Amino acid sequence: MTDVQASPALAPHTIADGHLRAGTATGADASDRDALVEQLDSLLERYLNTLDMYEKAQQMLTSILSSANFNNRSGLRYGQDHYDERMQATRTITVAGEESKAAFSVSAPKDAPTTSTVTKDSPSANATEESPTGDSPQESATEPEDPKVNNASSSDRYSSTDPLRWFGILVPPALRQAQSSFVAAVEEPIPEIATLIKDLRKQEIDIGRLRKQLKKL
Amino acid sequence: MAAPVSAYKDRQFLAVIGDEDTVTGLLLAGIGHVSPPPDSQKNFLVVNAKTENAEIEAAFDKYTDERKDIAILLINQHIADRIRHRVETYTAAFPSLLEIPSKDHPYDPEKDSVLKRVRRLFGE
Numbered sequence: 001m002t003d004v005q006a007s008p009a010l011a012p013h014t015i016a017d018g019h020l021r022a023g024t025a026t027g028a029d030a031s032d033r034d035a036l037v038e039q040l041d042s043l044l045e046r047y048l049n050t051l052d053m054y055e056k057a058q059q060m061l062t063s064i065l066s067s068a069n070f071n072n073r074s075g076l077r078y079g080q081d082h083y084d085e086r087m088q089a090t091r092t093i094t095v096a097g098e099e100s101k102a103a104f105s106v107s108a109p110k111d112a113p114t115t116s117t118v119t120k121d122s123p124s125a126n127a128t129e130e131s132p133t134g135d136s137p138q139e140s141a142t143e144p145e146d147p148k149v150n151n152a153s154s155s156d157r158y159s160s161t162d163p164l165r166w167f168g169i170l171v172p173p174a175l176r177q178a179q180s181s182f183v184a185a186v187e188e189p190i191p192e193i194a195t196l197i198k199d200l201r202k203q204e205i206d207i208g209r210l211r212k213q214l215k216k217l
Numbered sequence: 218m219a220a221p222v223s224a225y226k227d228r229q230f231l232a233v234i235g236d237e238d239t240v241t242g243l244l245l246a247g248i249g250h251v252s253p254p255p256d257s258q259k260n261f262l263v264v265n266a267k268t269e270n271a272e273i274e275a276a277f278d279k280y281t282d283e284r285k286d287i288a289i290l291l292i293n294q295h296i297a298d299r300i301r302h303r304v305e306t307y308t309a310a311f312p313s314l315l316e317i318p319s320k321d322h323p324y325d326p327e328k329d330s331v332l333k334r335v336r337r338l339f340g341e
Contacts, residue, residue: 047338051335054331055326058324058326058329059324061317061318061324062318062323062324065239065242065317065318065319065320066318066320066323078241079237079238079241079263080237080240080241080263083241083244083249085251085257086251087244087249087250087251088250088251089229089230089231089247089248089249089250089260090247091231091246091247091248092229092230092231093228093229093230093231093288093289094229095225095226095228095288095311102225102310102311104288104289104313108247161247162247163244163245163247163249164245175245178238178241178242178245179242179245179246181242182242182243182245182246183245183246183247185246186231186243186246186247186248190231190289190291190315190317191289193315194288194289194313194315197313197314197315197331198310198313200331200334200335204334204338207338208338
């Protein structure tokens with residue numbers, strides 16, 4: 001009978017914290033506590049390591065983007081007035097893994113602009129270079145039929161998906177430099193930082209949970 | 218508890234809210250995407266001195282809440298400052314929100330909401 005009376009009083013306690021067994025054995029509590037503290041220590045250590053990686057990736061991004069400074073000496077603006085309103089993304093994100101520990105990566109098709117930009121500037125060189133890609137599936141997928149564009153210019157103007165083309169054929173080298181810097185940023189630090197932020201969030205939740213458990217002891 | 222895989226496997230685009238140089242640079246890298254007409258939705262917003270904060274917030278809502286095809290939202294840190302309360306209270310799993318530096322505004326760890334959370338974690 002006494003057992004029956006005792007159990008309702010203990011029930012909320014034991015249910016609230018699975019680590020406590022009937023709330024009597026202090027020795028078991030202490031070892032539970034030690035185990036939790038140890039677990040918290042290793043979580044915090046891992047967290048600081050991830051944080052270090054995050055800060056390094058941010059520094060890398062900062063250095064890449066600061067070298068992307070586009071110093072325009074021609075007096076022309078290379079901005080949103082030139083954007084092609086029919087643009088289609090050539091660099092896209094792939095999310096892998098579970099929601100809580102998702103990993104981001106950037107995938108680019110073969111005709112996306114690369115860090116090693118083409119240095120040839122003459123129109124004839126570009127025309128010969130691009131003709132093989134003219135009927136690639138990428139091009140047909142991204143180019144809806146547009147009757148307003150005349151045939152002569154459409155084959156030449158949209159034979160490449162390189163956004164550098166929006167700004168003309170003879171673009172300043174600084175703009176090419178800016179492009180390759182931003183490609184480098186999108187390919188490496190950006191997906192890395194996104195992954196690390198997710199990882200940090202998850203670890204913060206784990207740490208918070210563990211701290212709560214410790215407080216209850 | 219966890220969202221089904223289908224909830225984020227379709228998230229394939231980067232979106233950006235930034236100054237003109239940042240947006241231009243990212244579009245040059247091939248992230249720009251305009252959906253087919255008639256809605257012609259862009260995945261970028263160019264912010265200049267004349268842009269209202271309400272417009273920035275609207276874009277933020279669109280990329281974080283309405284659209285289900287954005288995996289990562291990039292925002293210049295100095296623009297995130299203008300809607301700081303929104304950035305700091307953003308907790309959704311997707312899209313991932315990233316504050317990035319710009320040419321005129323280098324990265325400031327003091328303002329980074331990720332590092333603010335870290336300070337909170339250790340300040341308790």
